[in-house]
Every structure is written in structure tokens, then in C-alpha cells.
Amino acid sequence: xxxxxxxxxxxxxxxxxxxxxESIFKNELKGQFIITSVIYKLTKKNHNLxxxxxxxxxxxxxxxxxxxxxKTISEAVIAIRSSKLPNxxxxxxxxxxxxxxxxxxxxxxxxxxxxxxxxxYKVSDSEVKVPAGWLIEHAGFKGKRFGDAGIHxxxxxxxxxxxxxxxxxxYDLSKLIQKTVLEQFGxxxxxxxxxx
Numbered sequence: 001x002x003x004x005x006x007x008x009x010x011x012x013x014x015x016x017x018x019x020x021x022e023s024i025f026k027n028e029l030k031g032q033f034i035i036t037s038v039i040y041k042l043t044k045k046n047h048n049l050x051x052x053x054x055x056x057x058x059x060x061x062x063x064x065x066x067x068x069x070x071k072t073i074s075e076a077v078i079a080i081r082s083s084k085l086p087n088x089x090x091x092x093x094x095x096x097x098x099x100x101x102x103x104x105x106x107x108x109x110x111x112x113x114x115x116x117x118x119x120x121y122k123v124s125d126s127e128v129k130v131p132a133g134w135l136i137e138h139a140g141f142k143g144k145r146f147g148d149a150g151i152h153x154x155x156x157x158x159x160x161x162x163x164x165x166x167x168x169x170x171y172d173l174s175k176l177i178q179k180t181v182l183e184q185f186g187x188x189x190x191x192x193x194x195x196x
Contacts, residue, residue: 001034009033020129021099021192030194049073053121055080084155092161093152097174098132099192111185118185132189133157135181149173171195 001008017024025033051057051068059076060068086093108128112118115138120128136142136156143153148165152158159170174191182188
């Protein structure tokens with residue numbers, strides 16, 4: 001629903017401009033529409049199962065799964081997230097605050113000269129994705145606390161509120177993290193959350 005006119009509009013997949021944690025609703029049309037429903041087209045057989053991302057393969061081994069299914073991959077992802085992300089009932093948090101940056105292969109090749117252990121995932125022949133959590137952790141932020149604002153001890157992507165932090169304090173911490181990561185690694189990380 002378009003907020004200004006309250007008229008309904010349907011967008012095609014292509015019109016939504018979906019990309020890694022991106023869409024037209026986070027950019028050109030940000031704040032202009034309320035999404036009231038979504039239609040997904042799912043496969044019924046011959047699924048393309050991707051277990052190579054993150055720790056999914058390792059979790060499947062831990063679960064003694066030799067032939068992954070959609071269900072076992074889902075269970076693995078839930079187990080990984082449960083082990084890394086705090087329960088919001090116990091500790092106020094943002095979930096994943098930052099997006100994994102996609103950088104040019106040339107930029108990555110330059111950074112990896114200084115940081116040979118820097119992981120990456122191929123996006124295309126000219127681009128790679130670098131885990132923002134790795135960058136934040138290796139910049140020294142994982143588990144640190146700044147007053148009542150902090151970075152979760154198990155997942156550096158998650159900013160937490162220990163009870164009394166203001167929104168501005170969380171925001172200022174996010175800016176400090178971005179600045180430090182850029183200075184140390186030459187890689188800019190973006191907030192995944194919408195800041196209002």
C-alpha cells in the first residue's frame with residue numbers, strides 16, 4: 001500500500017530489485033510503502049541445496065547428517081542462530097546490525113595481503129563477500145561493552161543493550177565500529193537495520 005495515497009500496488013520480482021539484503025523498499029521507495037503480502041514460488045522437487053555458506057556444513061556434520069534435506073538444513077541454521085544470537089527476552093538486541101560487505105576482488109586481494117586469514121565468499125568473477133562479523137571481531141569489538149551499549153560475546157554482528165543504553169548510544173557505537181573497520185581493513189560496512 002502506498003502510504004501517501006493509500007492505494008494498493010503489486011510489484012513484480014524484477015521491480016522489487018532484490019539483491020543481498022536489499023530491495024527497492026530499502027532504497028528508492030524507502031518509507032513510501034507498507035508491504036501487506038508476499039507471494040513466493042518454491043520448488044517441489046530437485047531443490048538446489050546450498051550448505052557451503054557459513055557454518056552450515058560443520059553443523060550438519062555435528063548433527064551426523066550425511067545427506068542434507070531442506071528440513072535438516074533448516075534445523076542446522078536454527079541451531080547456529082540459537083548458539084550465536086541472544087534471546088531478546090533476556091538481552092535487548094538488534095539482531096544482525098551490519099550487512100556483509102561485497103567488495104571487488106581487487107580490493108579483497110589487497111586486504112588479504114595484510115590479513116591472509118580474512119575469509120570470503122565468491123559473488124562473481126569480480127566481487128567477493130567478506131563476513132562483517134569477522135571484520136568487527138578482528139577490529140577488537142566482539143564482547144566489548146561501552147556503558148550499557150555493547151557487542152554480543154558470541155556474534156560480533158549483534159549490538160546489544162544491557163538495559164539503559166539510548167538509541168543514540170547504540171547508533172554512536174555502530175558508527176565507531178564502521179569507522180574502525182574502515183580504518184583497519186579498508187572495507188566499508190553498512191547497517192542492515194533501518195535507522196529512523
